[in-house]
Amino acid sequence: MSRRAAPASFWHPRFWPTWIGIALLRLCALLPYRPMMAVGRVVGRIGMAFAGRRRHFVATNLRLCFPELDEAARQLLARRHFEAVGMAFMDFAIAWWWPDDRIYPLVTIDGQEHIATAMARGRGAIFLTAHFTSIEISGRLLVKLRPALPMYRPNANPLLEKIMVENRERHVERTIPRSDVRLMVRTLKDGKGVWFAPDQNFGGKGCVFAPFFGIAASSNPSLSRFAEMTGAAVVPFIVFRRPEGGYHMIVEPALDPFPSGDSTADITTYNEITERWVRHAPAQYNWLHRRFKKRP
Known part of the structure; x- marks a missing residue:
């Protein structure tokens, strides 16, 4: 997306809250890391008070996924989650506007060698x-190690969509809307990397139900299809916020064999990896999403 001036329609009053939010986020980017995260935690606590239905979604997800916790423990986890959501806003500011020399002293990386091994195959x-x-x-951390195009769901707010794409494309060649499957396949066939996160509820035709925390969850089977069509390696990676501050990026070995020829088995493998990550840092997963919305 080009970086031309915002259309006149973006100055309509309905977009003023978006402009104000972006301006406040830009101001937060001027702060040092620890004060930024402190602001984020406060934003999260305030957001929880006004979350309405989203607070109910979080409570439902935690009850389903962590039945071994009592109510008090789940409420504490929900509060920690909303604090993490507030810190996520600060992560946007860091990812979009901080230079490398401010970000990378905050980062530890394990498994970087798995990226080189996967890319050496020449199939993306x-x-x-x-x-x-x-x-x-x-x-932002991934593309520093290896150029990769992110596949994402466009935002319904056209102004926010423009701002997000322009700021992401300051650091990557381009972004891939999730509807542009041809571009994703072409990128992989060209031997490049694609960032992909298919873990949310999938209500489309051809969905696959696979266990997530022991519950059948509607999942997108396209991961197997993309891997089969292109021969691309599938490399799991995750970034956690460290308790002491900063980020810990973990890159795991490419899945092998993958795809297996059974899309349900492949999605089950992915869900098991995601569940393992969630159990490591449960407050940091996105519980605001209705993961179990569609039922078998």
């Missing part, structure tokens, strides 16, 4: 992750 790589609250910063 699907860098497989999930919707954690660190998701925006994960893309």
Whole structure:
């Protein structure tokens, strides 16, 4: 997307809240890291008070996925989750506007060698992750190690969509709307990397139900199809926020064999990886999403 001036329609009053939010986020980017995260936690606590239905979604997801926790423990986890959501807003500011020399002293990386191994095959790589609250910063960290195009769902707010795409494309060659399957396949066949997170509820035709925390969850089977069509390696990676501050990026070995020829088995493998990540840092997963919305 070109970086031309905003159309006159973007100055309509209905977009003023978006402009104000972006301006506040830009101001937060001027702060040091720890004060930024402190602001994010406060934003998250305030957001929880006004979350309405989303607070109910979080409570339902936590009850289904962590039945071993009592109510008090789940309520504490929900509060920590909303704080993580607030910090995610700060991650947007960092990912979009901070230079490398401010970001990378905050980062530790394990498994970087798996990226080189996967790319050496010459068939591209699907860098497989999930919707954690660190998701925006994960893309910025990945492209520093290996150029990769992110596949994403366009935002319904056209102004926010323009701002998000322009800021992401300051750091990557281009972004791939999730409807542009041809571009994703072409990118992989050209031997490049694609960032992909297919862990959310999939209500489309051809969905696959696979267990997630022991519950049948509607899932997108396209991961197997993309890997089969292109021969691309599938490399799981995740970024956690460290308790002491900063980020820990973990790159795992490429899945092998993958695809297996059974899309349900492949999605089950992915869900098991995601569940393992979630259990490591449960507050950091995106529980605002109705993961179990569609039922078998």
